[in-house]
Each structure stands twice: as C-alpha cells, then as structure tokens.
Amino acid sequence: MVELKGVVKYYTRGRQQVEVLHGIDLSIADGDFVALMGPSGSGKTTLLNLIGGLDQPSAGSVEVAGRRLDALSGRGLARWRAANVGFVFQFYNLLPMLSAQRNVELPLLLTGLSGAERQRRALIALALVGLAARAKHRPGELSGGEEQRVAIARAVVSDPKLLVCDEPTGDLDRQTADEILSLLQRLNRDHGKTIVMVTHDPKAAEYATRQVHLDKGLLDGSVPA
C-alpha cells in the first residue's frame, strides 16, 4: 500500500535549510494498522503528510496505492487525496457552521453523486461511528469524542483504502480515547482499511498491528506489536 524509498524532506527557514527526514525507507502493507511513534520534532507529522499526499518530498519517492505521489502536480494530488485517503486530526478540524451530516458530506461534494445520495451515504457513515442520532448537531453541540467520531465518519465516507490519523486521541480523555481507538481498530479489522497513525501514547500504539519509531528524522526499525 505504502512504499517510501530514500525520502528526504527539508524546509527552508529564512536562509537556512532544515532537514527533517534523512532518507526514509518504509513499506506498509495493505490492511496494516501502523503506529508511527517518536519524540516531538522527530518528523512524524512530516512523514504522515507525505504519505497522505499533503506535501511533497524534497528527494526520494513516495508511492501509495500504486501511485507515485512525488510525480503529481498540486491539482493531481488533490484529486488523488479525494479518492484514496481519509484524514483524522488531533483537533477534529470540522467546519463549525455545518451540521455533523454536512461535515461528513464534504468529501462527497467532489463526486457526481446527487444530494439525496450524498445525504444517504453520510448518514450511513455516521451510523457506522454510532452518531446517526446527532446528524443535525453542529460541532459546537458535540463532545470531543463525538466530534472525533464525526471526523472519522468524514474520513471513511468516500470509502478510501487508507486512513492517516495525526494524534487522533491527543485531545481526549483515556476512556474516550479507547473508544476512538477501538473504532479505528474495527475499521482496520472489519473493513480492511489501512491505517497510519501518529501517536505519542504507547497505550494508543497497542491498538496498532505494527509500530514504527522515528527519531531525529530516521527510522529506528519496525517493531511488531
């Protein structure tokens, strides 16, 4: 599913170039649930952004779902993301003026589906995360855990093969975090989603099938969970 070879990423800060990733080689198989761990500043989110097609490597190749992302244009990457990846963030990133259902529908606006069909699929996705009854509620009317469920529903509504999750439980209490992680685990086991999850939390990492450690822009090696 994911194949990274010799991936280097640097940012330009003023006149300085800061190299964040120093030649990463990484393979993630279809159906894996990978926890990407490491200290702050180790390059976890940068690596996740490259896998999710949000950013381009400075060198090396990134191939996801059979597509070389480093060769795509900005518009090509946008189209690819819409069709292949679902995103879950630490702070949910829902649009506050839209109801849960309308938030979930957002990725479907880019398809040719009718309004009724978009609505139907959004409600199915919300039912999958146990929030069908809160479809008309706005994010401000939901708890943190519920907001994250809506974000997960939005991530899966267009049925992508890959989910990238950046600290999905970082803003939640333990019990709610466990519920969210169980939900992700279910999506991985029952629905075959490949999941790459950045986390600091060793307990969260236990839900994954594989852990990958990153330190100072280098992989430590893969450790089976």
Place this chain on the structure above:
Amino acid sequence: MKYLGLVLAGLLRHRSRSLLTFASVMTAFVLFGVLDGVRTVFSEGTDTSGQDRLIVTSRLSIIEPLPYSQLARIAAIDGVQQIAHANWFGGVYQDRKNFFPNIAVSADEWLAIHPEITLTAAERDAFLTTRTAALAGENLVDRFGWKVGERIPLEGTIFPNKSGSNSWTFDLVGVMRSGQDEGSGFANELIFRYDYFDEGRTQGQGTVGWYVVRIADPARSNDVAQAIDALFRNSDAETKTQSEKEFNLAFAKQFGDIGLIVSAIMAAVFFTVLLVTGNTMAQGVRERAGDIAILKTLGFSGVTVCLLIVTESLLLLLAGGCAGLGLAALGLPALSRALRGQLPPLEVSVDTWLIGLAIMLVLGLVVGVPPAVRALRLRIVDALARA
C-alpha cells in the same frame, strides 16, 4: 448549487460581522438608489422631439430678460399655435426659508397654454379680471393655510415697486389644482398677472423672463425650436429654445452640478464600502485558514476554494446591494410625495439597477479576489500546523 451551503457557512461564520457589513453595503446602495434617482431627474435627455410646449429663453442665461417685442414675431412662426410669457419674481413670503416659485404670467394666455391647471369658472374669471389677482398651488395653500380672498404679501428681492418699497400685495382668487399626481410643479407655485407686475416695477419694463410656446405638431418641435432661434440669431437678444422639461432642469441646475455632486458623494461612499467589505473578507479568510486547509486536504482544488471565496464576496455585495436598491425603490415615491412636486417623480430606474448591479459585481470581485488568491496559495501543512 451544491456548494451554496459551504458559501453560506463561510459568510455566517461570524454572523454579526457579516450582518454589519451587509448593513453597510445596503446603506450605501440605498444612498446610491436615492441619489441616482435625483441625478437622473436632473440629467434627463435634451431632445425636444415630441414635446408640445417649448420654452424660449435668452441664449446667454435663463436670468437674462428678453424683449416683449419678440412675442409677435415668435407667434408668427409656422407651427406655433399659442404663446404665453412669464417673469421670475423671486418674492419672499414672511421668511426666506418659505421659498416657493412666484411668477408673473400673461394671465389669459398662460391658462390657455396650461390646460392641466384646474380652476373653477369663478376663479378663472376673478384671475382674468382682477389686476392684483394671484393663483396659488394646492400644496402652497395647504402649507401656509391660505384662504381664497386673502391678501398675500410678498417681499420683492429683485424688483422694487414704484411706491419705493419692496412690498407687493396680491389677492388670492383661486387655488391651482393640477388634476394630476405630484409630477406637476403648479402645486407649489404662486402666479400673478404680468400687467400688474410690469406696471408696478421700476426697472425692466417691456421685458419678459421667458416665453412658453405651444406647437401644433409635437413631431416638428425640433424644427420649430430651430426656427425660433434662427429668427433672433445675431440680434441683441438671441434666444435658446428647449423643451419644458429641459428648461425646468436647467433652472434647477442653477443650484449646482447635481450630477457631479452625486458622483463625488457616491465615489466616497463606495470607496468606504470597498474598505469595509474588503476588511471583512480579508479578516474572514485569515481566520478561516484552518477550514480552508481542511477543504484542500479533503481534495478541493485551489481553484475551487478560490471560487468559493469570490462567490462569498459577490453574494455579500449582491445581497446587500439589491436590498439597498430595493429599499430605495420603495422609499423614493414617499420622498417624491414629501417634496410635493418640486421635482418630477423620483424612481429607481432600470438604468440605475443595471449600474448598481455592475458596481456590486466589480466591488465583489475587487474585495473577493485578493483573499481568494491568498487561499489559493495557502499551504495545507502550514495552515494545519497553525490551526
């Protein structure tokens, strides 16, 4: 249409700010609708075609008198059916703020050439037989509480009388009812007999302010107008013949170039709207950088996001602008009524709507494009890191 919800969500994210901006746009366009209605009245067409009444004034200025001797020569021109004459008096009733037009007219001819003035037979007879007689418009009578039979004193500001004072007294013998709506100017005028005025004044005897000419065939109005002016070309009193409407507008323009004043006010108003709306849009997009980054993350292209923001801006301007012009359209008839016929009926014309829509579109693009370009250039990872 499927993106409309997103556009509205963007606009309503900061509801109070958007409402205030909407209100300022609406206010600007109310002002535009009203002022453009006034400007239109002051700058309507100059073609005399189709008018059955022409006004002959001095070519130099409408305040320059013309010799009475021209009357017979104008009346003899082919196509001229009737002729009357008048002179601006400029008298003040009690206080200068009580301004209204008061005019010395050739009594019989004046009534004949203005059949829209409705009088009873007794009022008409009294006006034609009483040298000091005056007729007042119905609005004036209401305004000052005058009664028929009352003596109306006016203080002359231009013409002293032979008794050595500026005081002139007239006998109100009737009320002019136009029989039409507020469009008629008679409702606010006072007219009295020219013979009484001409004999009583100490200067300018034998001159008139302007002639009113009724023509037999309105289709020939341009020809007749040109024939009158040609008759007096290179004389001591060259004339300028124009339609009645054009004359009224020229008279009003003595107070200033209304078009220029209106344009200057509107330029200032729209510049302010540009700043207010531009600030709202820029601030709104800056605050929504996280939302925009999410849309891009989900696969919305930069161009789509750009178009969403420009649409927001256009929608704000169009909603506020149309509401403003709509209010102006509703309010102008009331303003016309309040002016009691001092101006022709005011309205928001089709031209004003079209100009207004063009201004809304231009302003919408000018304020929408810069933040849209900023959104286009927004890097997802930077915006997400800041969110």
